[in-house]
Amino acid sequence: MSIAPSSDRVADLIEQQIAALALGPDDRVGTEEEIARELDVSRAAVREAVRLLARSHRVRAVRGPGGGVFVARTADRGLAQTVTGAITSMLATGSTSLAELTEVRVLLEVPIAGLAAKRATSDTLAQLRRAVGEAERHPEDEIVQRESDVRFHRTIAQAARNQIACALVAWSHELLQPQLKDLIGPAIVEAVARDQHREIVKAIASGKPALAEAAMHDHLRYLGDLLETVAPPPS
Numbered sequence: 338m339s340i341a342p343s344s345d346r347v348a349d350l351i352e353q354q355i356a357a358l359a360l361g362p363d364d365r366v367g368t369e370e371e372i373a374r375e376l377d378v379s380r381a382a383v384r385e386a387v388r389l390l391a392r393s394h395r396v397r398a399v400r401g402p403g404g405g406v407f408v409a410r411t412a413d414r415g416l417a418q419t420v421t422g423a424i425t426s427m428l429a430t431g432s433t434s435l436a437e438l439t440e441v442r443v444l445l446e447v448p449i450a451g452l453a454a455k456r457a458t459s460d461t462l463a464q465l466r467r468a469v470g471e472a473e474r475h476p477e478d479e480i481v482q483r484e485s486d487v488r489f490h491r492t493i494a495q496a497a498r499n500q501i502a503c504a505l506v507a508w509s510h511e512l513l514q515p516q517l518k519d520l521i522g523p524a525i526v527e528a529v530a531r532d533q534h535r536e537i538v539k540a541i542a543s544g545k546p547a548l549a550e551a552a553m554h555d556h557l558r559y560l561g562d563l564l565e566t567v568a569p570p571p572s
Contacts (some may be wrong), residue, residue, distance in 0.1 A: 342378055345384035350376050352395070355408055366406040392420075417507035424508050435520065438533065439564055440511050443557045445506050446490065450537065450553035451546035452497035461496040465489060465538045472531055482527055483518055489534055490514070493553075496541070521563040534561060 338548055339385070345551060354375070355366060369387065373380040388398040397409045410418070427433040453461070468489040475481040487510045494503045518525075533556040540548035 340414045342382060344389055345380060346383035347376065347378055348384045349384055350378075351383075351390060351406075353526065355396075360408045362408050362410050364408045369398075370529060372406060389444075415423060416501070416504040416512075419503060421508040421511050424512060427434065427452040428512075435513065436522055436561075436564060438509075439557070439561045442506075442509050443554065443561070445502070446509070446557060447495070447550045447554050448503055449494055449497045449506065449550040450541065452499060452502070453493045454541045454546045454549035456498045456519060457496040457541050459477070461492060462542050464492045465496075465541070469490065469531060469534045469538060472527070472534070476527060477517075479522075483515070486530070486534075487514055487520075488572070493537070493541070517560065517564065521567055523558065524563045524567050525560075529559065 339374075351366065351372065354372075358364075360366065367375065369380050369383045376383070387396060387398055391398060394404050394409050398404070398406055409421040424433065424438065424489075428435075438491045468485045472482055472485040490506075491510050494506050497503070533552070535541075537549065537556060541554040543549075
């Protein structure tokens, strides 16, 4: 006699179905009945699995006509929000610091730049150049500088074509970079940062991972040095 799969297993199957169909936020997975039929499991098992996924904000269930189970957020976005939330709590309780997070950023984004050099497309390079160009055209606009900086680093992470890596560095775009800019803003020379961005793009375009990693390391080290200048570590 076959054993009915657990609700955890059915939840995994639903996650796999979402990934296989490349469904994104607000896309409809189906009704409980449709999902049960597709996965060849009981409707009760699907109902409990949906409850599990809803508790982790992966799906939402909508009742009534036109209702069903919908994707709330993709797995990579869920991971990104979990990491960001955890780091926010750590900062709030003083169990980590901006200096420590800047070190972690080096550990993550330097090898990601190397992957980008291997995997970047012409479209990726065009996006990176647009981000640098926009910052150059509006050197006195602080909002443009910040937005183009976030877009630049996010595009590099996406160019690496590794969803886990993208999720793990998302906290940097959402949490670290804004706070870091607030702190080192008076000391940073935006023209220098833009030159470093150009060198990173040039290295990625060359297709040489070691050059891209070195260029990214130089850029992040510059930001780290500025942080030590304005907020030196306790002696």
